[in-house]
Amino acid sequence: QPNLPEYSLEEVSKHATKETKIWVIFRRGVYDITNFVEEHPGGDQIMLGAGNSIEPFWLLYGVHNQIQIYEILEKMRIGNVSEKDAGESIKDMSDPYDNDPKRHPILKPASLKPFNAEAPLSLLAENFISPNELFYVRNHLPVPEVDISTYELEVEVEDFKQFQKHTITATIMCAGNRRSEMSKLKMVKGLDWGCAAIGNATFTGVRLKDVLHKVGINEDSDYKHVQFEGLDTDSTGKSYGASIPFWKAVDKKSDVLLAYEMNGKPLPRDHGFPIRVIVPGVVGARNVKWLGKIIISQNESDSHWQQNDYKSFSPSVDWDTVDFKTSPAIQELPVTSAICKPEPGSTVKVQDGCIFVQGYAWSGGGKQIVRVDLTIDGGDNWHVANLDEQDSSSPPQHWSWTLWSAKIPVPKEKTQIDIHVKAVDSDYNTQPEHFKNIWNLRGVLSNAYHHVPINVKW
Numbered sequence: 398q399p400n401l402p403e404y405s406l407e408e409v410s411k412h413a414t415k416e417t418k419i420w421v422i423f424r425r426g427v428y429d430i431t432n433f434v435e436e437h438p439g440g441d442q443i444m445l446g447a448g449n450s451i452e453p454f455w456l457l458y459g460v461h462n463q464i465q466i467y468e469i470l471e472k473m474r475i476g477n478v479s480e481k482d483a484g485e486s487i488k489d490m491s492d493p494y495d496n497d498p499k500r501h502p503i504l505k506p507a508s509l510k511p512f513n514a515e516a517p518l519s520l521l522a523e524n525f526i527s528p529n530e531l532f533y534v535r536n537h538l539p540v541p542e543v544d545i546s547t548y549e550l551e552v553e554v555e556d557f558k559q560f561q562k563h564t565i566t567a568t569i570m571c572a573g574n575r576r577s578e579m580s581k582l583k584m585v586k587g588l589d590w591g592c593a594a595i596g597n598a599t600f601t602g603v604r605l606k607d608v609l610h611k612v613g614i615n616e617d618s619d620y621k622h623v624q625f626e627g628l629d630t631d632s633t634g635k636s637y638g639a640s641i642p643f644w645k646a647v648d649k650k651s652d653v654l655l656a657y658e659m660n661g662k663p664l665p666r667d668h669g670f671p672i673r674v675i676v677p678g679v680v681g682a683r684n685v686k687w688l689g690k691i692i693i694s695q696n697e698s699d700s701h702w703q704q705n706d707y708k709s710f711s712p713s714v715d716w717d718t719v720d721f722k723t724s725p726a727i728q729e730l731p732v733t734s735a736i737c738k739p740e741p742g743s744t745v746k747v748q749d750g751c752i753f754v755q756g757y758a759w760s761g762g763g764k765q766i767v768r769v770d771l772t773i774d775g776g777d778n779w780h781v782a783n784l785d786e787q788d789s790s791s792p793p794q795h796w797s798w799t800l801w802s803a804k805i806p807v808p809k810e811k812t813q814i815d816i817h818v819k820a821v822d823s824d825y826n827t828q829p830e831h832f833k834n835i836w837n838l839r840g841v842l843s844n845a846y847h848h849v850p851i852n853v854k855w
């Protein structure tokens with residue numbers, strides 16, 4: 398852009414507040430982002446780059462690496478970095494994701510940096526236990542490299558493994574699972590997850606309540622929240638963080654785990670090696686990986702992910718009117734289900750007058766799935782699925798998903814059908830019919846009936 402004025406780094410650095418205008422540098426360009434700051438999907442984080450180069454942050458938050466985003470930025474260009482300073486602004490650009498682990502190529506990435514990926518939906522319901530390599534990955538930051546010989550969890554108890562070993566099988570689901578169905582209706586901000594940002598695994602560790610008991614904290618103690626901090630940090634050194642209500646951690650029935658094994662193996666790096674919190678029944682975001690610190694507190698975590706994300710709003714709230722303070726942080730998740738097979742748009746052979754359908758259903762808060770209903774005629778007739786696999790524990794400690802299947806009779810002469818599913822949990826909660834009425838700007842809790850249109854062959 399040769400026609401634009403040149404600015405030195407020093408000049409740019411004077412523009413770091415609203416009053417002086419907010420300038421940033423990207424490659425050789427200088428941009429005035431003052432008016433964009435409030436619209437930034439990632440919130441205040443953008444101010445980290447104020448008066449400076451945003452490149453390191455974009456390396457950290459790889460979602461920026463898209464042509465649409467470059468275009469948005471280019472519209473705000475006001476100048477160029479002066480010849481003399483070019484190159485200077487771009488210091489220490491080594492890729493913070495260089496040390497991320499290798500992943501199974503079958504995981505379909507929703508983003509690479511940070512790494513977020515789900516398994517193909519058709520594989521998901523093949524196994525009650527999701528294999529570690531196929532368990533969806535949701536990282537907000539680079540995977541920290543933890544040296545197990547020097548790793549210390551900041552809870553003052555002598556020997557972690559003195560506590561009784563405890564194993565649970567639990568489903569973990571991202572609040573954004575099935576977001577892509579909601580965003581078809583109207584754009585939402587967030588990773589475009591399909592139906593597979595969910596998995597079910599066996600986790601082994603020690604109960605958080607046993608550890609707290611050891612340091613004199615129990616049900617009667619007067620605290621309100623338990624905060625967790627990860628060892629993964631953003632470019633300012635602030636950790637990923639989340640909190641859960643105190644009662645959840647100390648309740649007699651609490652199964653909140655400090656887990657060190659997943660499906661009988663040490664936790665994989667992507668899933669929180671060496672220790673992560675498992676808060677069964679509660680949204681994925683509170684299941685903090687790479688656990689570094691536990692804080693028993695009167696307050697919720699002040700992290701971005703607890704305060705300004707993972708909350709839902711009325712369908713009429715938009716980015717101009719949203720006030721994150723008005724909604725509570727998501728904890729226990731509502732009931733959901735999905736058809737994993739057949740795949741949308743596929744052609745299915747009718748056998749004995751029926752088609753075979755398979756999928757999962759799950760509800761948060763330790764509720765059990767009691768029924769799964771399917772229809773292929775818009776709700777005139779419903780078919781109850783067979784609940785093939787569940788865990789044997791009862792509510793309120795039923796943490797696993799349910800795998801189900803159904804043989805649905807197809808009326809003769811039909812060549813196209815749209816299969817719909819909804820699940821019912823042990824409190825008789827069921828799923829909303831339409832996304833329209835639960836739409837929210839972040840696309841979370843996207844649990845309306847799932848549907849799969851297919852062609853049938855006789």
Ligand code: MTE
Binds near residue numbers: 682684
């Ligand atoms: N913990 C840390 N430290 N950092 C993270 O980015 N992501 C959270 C949660 N715990 C995250 C984290 C989110 S949003 C989800 S959905 C789950 O981890 C995903 O767990 P998984 O990657 O093991 O499937």
Ligand code: MO
Binds near residue numbers: 570572682
């Ligand atoms: Mo998530």
